Amino acid sequence: MSRRTFVNLLSAIGLGGVAAAADTARAADAKTATPRADRVKLSDAEWKKRLPEAAYRVLRHEGTEPPHSSVLNAEKRAGNYHCAGCDLPLFASAAKYDSGTGWPSFFAPLPDAVATRKDFKMILPRTEYHCARCDGHQGHVFSDGPRPTGQRYCNNGVALRFVPAAA
Numbered sequence: 001m002s003r004r005t006f007v008n009l010l011s012a013i014g015l016g017g018v019a020a021a022a023d024t025a026r027a028a029d030a031k032t033a034t035p036r037a038d039r040v041k042l043s044d045a046e047w048k049k050r051l052p053e054a055a056y057r058v059l060r061h062e063g064t065e066p067p068h069s070s071v072l073n074a075e076k077r078a079g080n081y082h083c084a085g086c087d088l089p090l091f092a093s094a095a096k097y098d099s100g101t102g103w104p105s106f107f108a109p110l111p112d113a114v115a116t117r118k119d120f121k122m123i124l125p126r127t128e129y130h131c132a133r134c135d136g137h138q139g140h141v142f143s144d145g146p147r148p149t150g151q152r153y154c155n156n157g158v159a160l161r162f163v164p165a166a167a
Contacts (some may be wrong), residue, residue, distance in 0.1 A: 001049055003015075012131070015050075026043055035123060036132055036133050038133060039133060039134070040085070040086040040133050040134040041134075042134075044060065047059070047060045047061075047085070049084065050085075051084070052158070054158045055084045055085070055158045055159060058083075058137060058156045058158050058159045059083075059084065059085045059102055059131075059134075059136035059138075059158075059159050060136065061137075062105070062119075062121075062128070062137040063069065063156075064139075064156060065103075065156045065157060065158050066102075067101065067102025067103060068102040069102075069157065070103065070104060070156070070157020070158065071157065072104045072157040072162055073098075073103070073104055073157065074103070075093075075096075075104075075162050076161075076166070077093065077164050078093050078094075078164070078165040079093050079162055079163050079164040079165045080092055080093065080097070080108075080110070080162075080163050080165075081093070081104070081155075081160045081161070081162055081163075082122075082160065082161045082162075082163055082164075083131040083133065083134060083136055083138070083159065083160070083161070084136070084158065084160055084161045085131060085134045085136035085159070086131060086133045086134035086136065086161050087161065088113060088131055088132070088133040088134070089113065089163070090109055090110060090113045090131060090138065090152070090160070091106040091108075091109055091110060091113070091155075091160075092110060095107050095108045095167075097146055099145070099152055099154065101154055102153055103139065103154050103156065103157065104155045104157050104160065105152050105153060105154050105155065106152075106153040106155065107145045107146050107147075107148070107149045107150075107151055107152065107153070108148075108149050108151065108153070109129075109153060112132055113131070113132055114129040114130060114132055114138065114153075115129065115130050115131075115132045115135070116128065116129045116130075116141065117130075118119075119140065126140050126142075127140060127141045127142075128140050128141075129153065131139050136159060137156075137159065138153075138155050138156065138159045138160075139153060139154045139155040139156050139159070140154055141153050141154070142154065
């Protein structure tokens with residue numbers, strides 16, 4: 001759905017229908033990675049038991065951690081960044097860069113690691129991305145990143161676990 005169509009739809013239905021319109025547009029615009037045979041599906045109660053509170057809020061309820069709060073911002077070693085929910089490798093350290101935003105940022109995910117969908121929480125659409133295996137919210141992707149992709153995958157540090165490369 002285009003931004004113009006979305007705004008016209010909001011005008012036609014009034015503010016009371018914003019959430020329903022956003023849900024409809026999000027479902028219509030969902031992009032998924034290759035379907036996974038190893039999907040992780042747990043109940044909300046199981047996720048709450050499994051994850052620390054901050055990670056649970058971000059991964060399962062699409063929260064955002066404060067900028068400059070993640071120790072992963074300063075991580076410089078070779079390795080991979082895994083989903084904190086299901087341990088799927090999402091990003092290689094070679095794709096990490098300092099975006100100046102205060103969140104770990106990457107210019108490309110590993111193949112079939114993330115799925116995207118439109119997010120209308122800020123009224124104007126953004127592209128949200130999730131772990132392709134457990135659907136854990138990671139962050140948002142923007143078109144202001146470095147070469148070679150021009151993308152900035154802005155990730156919540158609590159949604160990641162760093163695994164150093166074997167020596």
